Amino acid sequence: MEPQADWIEENDQILDKNTQLDGETLNGDALYFSLQRNTKHWNTEIEYEQYSPHYQTPLGFVTQNSIRLLDISHGYQHFFDKENFVKQLGIYAGTEFNYNYANLRKLLDFGTAMYVQLSGNVDSEISFNYIVNEEFEGFNAKDMSQFSGFVSYSPSETVRLGMFSEVGESIRYDADNPAIGNSFFIGTFNNFQITPKLRFSPTLRYSQLKNKDDQSLYFSGYIARANLNYQFNPNLSFRIIGEFNDFDKSFFLQPLLKWNPNPFTIFYIGGTNGYSQIDTQNRYSIENSQLYLKFQYLFDL
Numbered sequence: 001m002e003p004q005a006d007w008i009e010e011n012d013q014i015l016d017k018n019t020q021l022d023g024e025t026l027n028g029d030a031l032y033f034s035l036q037r038n039t040k041h042w043n044t045e046i047e048y049e050q051y052s053p054h055y056q057t058p059l060g061f062v063t064q065n066s067i068r069l070l071d072i073s074h075g076y077q078h079f080f081d082k083e084n085f086v087k088q089l090g091i092y093a094g095t096e097f098n099y100n101y102a103n104l105r106k107l108l109d110f111g112t113a114m115y116v117q118l119s120g121n122v123d124s125e126i127s128f129n130y131i132v133n134e135e136f137e138g139f140n141a142k143d144m145s146q147f148s149g150f151v152s153y154s155p156s157e158t159v160r161l162g163m164f165s166e167v168g169e170s171i172r173y174d175a176d177n178p179a180i181g182n183s184f185f186i187g188t189f190n191n192f193q194i195t196p197k198l199r200f201s202p203t204l205r206y207s208q209l210k211n212k213d214d215q216s217l218y219f220s221g222y223i224a225r226a227n228l229n230y231q232f233n234p235n236l237s238f239r240i241i242g243e244f245n246d247f248d249k250s251f252f253l254q255p256l257l258k259w260n261p262n263p264f265t266i267f268y269i270g271g272t273n274g275y276s277q278i279d280t281q282n283r284y285s286i287e288n289s290q291l292y293l294k295f296q297y298l299f300d301l
Helices: none
Strands: 030-038 042-051 067-079 086-100 105-118 122-136 139-156 159-172 179-193 198-211 217-231 236-245 250-262 265-277 284-297
Touching: 122 159, 139 179, 250 284
Parallel strands: none
Antiparallel strands: 030 042, 042 067, 067 086, 086 105, 105 122, 122 139, 139 159, 159 179, 179 198, 198 217, 217 236, 236 250, 250 265, 265 284
16 A cells, blocks of 8 residues: 655556555556576577556566566577687577557567677677667657677786677657657776776766757767775775766765675765766866765674
């Protein structure tokens, strides 16, 4: 049963219930089914999920309900001899169907991918995805194509470099003016073990979407993030995360000190400082700040 509170102002309807917290009783169900068959060279998987319109979970996190999803994939992989330049080759194909409980097809797509592992710790993949249709807020986008790929390289145990990119067509997810645009996405993920105790992990992601007719920008921007970890000893560690979001001109810093002497005892203290740009100036001010801590100890009575 829902609580009674005025936290939600909208009074939208979901079948015979509304979205306000007014003490209604909601009954829902969920189902997950998976069938897999794996051999040395062949892999096949069928997954089915469904979440009824009133399904909710008090624990965990569900991003969408009133949906039925079917995912089918099949692939072939081959392992080469150790002395070969190519170490592993995989070819995969699959399809995905999404329907809501009103039997409206929300998504249908077909995709294929090829994975190649080379000597020298080089991994790469290229893929193609054809979207027959994708429905968003009454807008039904059709015949969209997307190409993507990634490559990673680990010259040693202390360095890992990676890059991924995607180009093609995508929906402009704007409920007031949805459209199909030309999309471009590129990013990089890296990991540097500077010393046995110090690790630095920077990432950068850039994304843009253009109008298909006049090539004007719907949006463009990037998100830069860096993690710095220091392990004083097996029980004590320190981590600081920094992220800059170019889309809304904001960034945050998040330090965390953690002490974990055994599986049943943990203590950590940390905080978050969020900064946003002052108007159009190149100055930033603190928008929000949080401090948190936790101590957990198991008593044996």
